[in-house]
Amino acid sequence: MASCSRSHVISLYRMLMKESKKFPSYNFRTYALRRVKHGFRENQHVDNPRTLDMLLGQARESLALIKRQVRCPPPPLPAQPFCDAEDGVHWKQ
């Protein structure tokens, strides 16, 4: 299947490593890089397409997770009022 091709797997690996390098914390950064490498190396000989699909799905989810987390803690937002500025009574929709 196209999604299981070698180049696709390698590009997923590269993206994961690239995002993992963005963790501000030393411990999380090193853990993410190490774990991703281990995860890919461990499963390099998997043949069964269903397992491969599942593993690649997990890898994609991890990529999305890392992308969300490297921005944590989030930059401070400007103070947002709970209600509309004009009348100071109605909730902001």
Place this chain on the structure above:
Amino acid sequence: MFGKTVIRSIWGSRSAAACYRRKYTESAVSAAHRQKEIIKSRYIEKDELRPLYMDFQATTPMDPRVLDAMLPYQVNYYGNPHSRTHAYGWESERAMEKARKQVADLIGADPREIVFTSGATESNNMSLKGVARFYRSKKKHIITTQIEHKCVLDSCRILEAEGFNITYLPVQSNGLIDLKQLEETIQPDTSLVSVMTVNNEIGVKQPVKEIGEICRSRSVFFHTDAAQAVGKIPINVTDWKIDLMSISGHKIYGPKGVGALYVRRRPRVRLEPIQSGGGQERGLRSGTVPTPLAVGLGAACEIAQQEMQYDHSRVSMLAKRLLQKIMSELPDVVVNGDPDQRYPGCINLSFAYVEGESLLMALKDVALSSGSACTSASLEPSYVLRAIGTDEDLAHSSIRFGIGRFTTEEEVDYTAEKCIRQVKRLREMSPLWEMVQEGIDLKSIKWTQH
């Protein structure tokens, strides 16, 4: 607020150059006058590097995957899981039940047997006081050990004041309890035996399976405080015949402020609840279950189950590396606790002829502890070390190294080298060390007062 305090810690290749050196107060070990220096708390300045974290038994950082699972429930899905009338409540309850299943799967239990609490301290209190008080009319004896966590020992003290009879089993010099002694101590009116699975200070792993067999055969309830063991070693409550088990969230890379209590349903364990209220959590622990924290605990348990093998082999490798480095360069270092029956990530070393507090101050840029966090305020040596029979001077000079999921080889190497250097330096200054080098046996000295 966060932007300013996210400080990069760049240990590794830049460690030697970038380290912030402070003037150490020189201290020599003297048996006659023990000058205890209290380590003053000091906040990390703006551009200062943070210390290495090697204290994983005190608490653990939250895994990013756990935070990711918790955030939606902190921000958007904020309903009360006990609200039965709207979608906010339903989705929150669904998340809570999913978390319950994740916790149950880790320990081999049924989800209905898990009660969410505010931590292992509350779980320990609930199980000890709850079981004791429920069976008060017929059974008045409780057995525990001398190396339990403070909350267990304190609960037993309260129960003693209420009229119960408590036996504190001594431990052998390797930290394990004697099974024969346990069997002999069980009386017909014993209601509960409480032994922790993995000790937080010396890391010894008790023979929980055998204790479970003994307790089941004598029909005594078996409670274990598994806060340090859950997620790190494989646990099955059915195989080990455990009736009650305490779980702590922040020891398994989960959030602080949540824990769980496993209460067996077959055969049923009855508890008198401590916290009364609306009857949540089977009436055993009333109060709104904090959904984000419960979700975090569940996610932490699921991750721990998946990563257990990888983490265990890695932690063992790092622990062996640390021990080998230190023991090969330094003589007169004692490992407290059994060398085989232990969790490798908790290493408690006693450095002879060196004072523990001064070594901790010398290792300023590594976050370590001597003894557990709950006893670090006092200057007494840890009661656990006293229970395993360490000499007074060795007990004062013990340091606990904690290795966890996020520790790197560079951190371990740096810690080992720094430790070796500082111990050598402190020993040079020590008159006791001089005497030992000359061949004098310290135990034969008669110290005089003046």
